[in-house]
Amino acid sequence: MSATAPRAVVVDDSHFMRTLLSDMLEDGGVRVVETAANGAEAVTAVREHRPDVVTMDLQMPEVDGLEAVERIMADRPTPILMLSAHTADGADVTFEALEKGAVDFFTKPGGEVSTEMSAKSDQLVRKVKAVAEADVSGGRSADHGGAADGSTAGSAGGSVAHAREFRDGGTVVIASSTGGPTVVESVVGSLPRDAALRVLIVQHMPDAFTSRFADRLDAASEYDVREASGGDRIGGGEALVAPGGKHLVVAGAGGGRLRTRLTEDPPEHGVRPAADVTMRSAAETVDGPLVGVVLTGMGADGAAGAEAIGDAGGRVLAQDEASSAVFGMPKRAIERGCVDDVLAAGDVPDGILDAVELEVNA
Template structure:
């Protein structure tokens, strides 16, 4: 049975979350009122997962995440109220090593939590399976050294080596934000991609996510809006709670529309919706990439991309926090290449090299 520590400064919220997890088959081995107690509980109980509030007295959630990841690396799910201030704080927690986050409901909390209980149990169970530890830290890991080497290789290529008008489609979920940021930070502008990114993330957080990618990438990145058009060197992030589909493509520019159609694979935005719609209308080279995440979203999209001659890549198990989405994509038989996160930027560029395209 999965074992959890629940950290929240509200007694009511600790009780509600603990009851939901217990009813969902997850054993709550300890509750903590602040970051100090959370660290102590993790030391004592060595749980499989921690749910961590952001704002707590004595030691906040970010500080607690950093200490836990330094001392006893443990998968952590942040529980964040959606406010402008908490958007930044939540991403800071991910930077410190938290795997994912879940938005606390507002308004009538008990009623809202009851409505979201299945989602909470699912994501806690998924985060509990995530791979965490020194090998996944962003600053001194061997993977970061390999990433630097890959980045130097990408910078050696010239624009003349690439096919014209390529489109890049990236899908990810649990553990994905840092992976997407890493890939985009190493993607050279001279490749001239049009990039569509689908990250399973609540409404309100995707704008901040797009801003973070934009600050780390040579590409012009923003949250998608209905009717947006993008060309070479531009990227859109699907907004939370909306599907982003490609509605038109002409002369190297693509147009998207946003829909509130029912969730696909229990999620909205869905990777499958974006990839499949792109495959229907884009007649220039495409690359589809599936990164870490739970569930099967993206598998059908990868098949669609491959069916029209696109190149397809999946993140490997070792560097995926959760190997659900990449695994399901690989199982379709339509993934061309499986790579560690450090090799994916170079793999993307390999897929649009003129010489390789001509050979294939």
């Protein structure tokens, strides 16, 4: 094992699961320095071993995963990957953990646990290594655009709206992965309704989570947000979230509305939905202001799509390194030379509105 291998603490109340996870991580080049059976032990292990990353179960006796995340982020901020049940209830609690500072999550399989987890071993190792590189320093949360109490900046959109006049809506395609849900929530929550944007959101997450994510965005913003179901048509002030396991494609545009469809074409960059698919189809189809936004995340998804948007005359924004949990996706887009502005997460909503105005007035 490399001397630079990330050091991990594995937290789960099941001895079997702790052993299984530890073995998979060790086999994948991650050094497990300690395991813990509950949240209290996790806090102690992090304090004593100072790991690069923690895998955290949610449901545990005494101190559960949510409380453990809160304690760790207050005591010694450390990148945390939640291990979540693949259920709607599991999704709700997982989003709470992300709000408290966890970077990302990995779904526990049901059924024959050992067989399914082994099949997902490579994916788990990649995600743990990516989360280990995340920046969880205190300065990053301020750039998300959230309020001090953790609420999103939905009211901020109103102040932006009063300062502008919008002649026409535009189309915005947002790409996001590791560390992204709270950033997306803040960005969408800050967009004014009277900008009349049509927003498509591709956040890498499984199918049990995208519906709940859409509900959260709907509650946090002035926009009508829903999970795409196939054959959707959206107009200004509406947003669609690509469902887990399916690509979201812009199939037509006209009369101020977009027509979309879902496909089960092969994953791109190992993910489905892939932002590249949505962005390419938007670049080929949308007539009018078009903005691509590449937010925090590991990998290269969104870079080729952003380039397609730029080639079609649209504008491209990327989140900056300082406010990104993982600077993989924005960095790849920047390296392609297609990014017009690199912005802190909190500046992205204004950047979107500026980009739409530039295109409208061009």
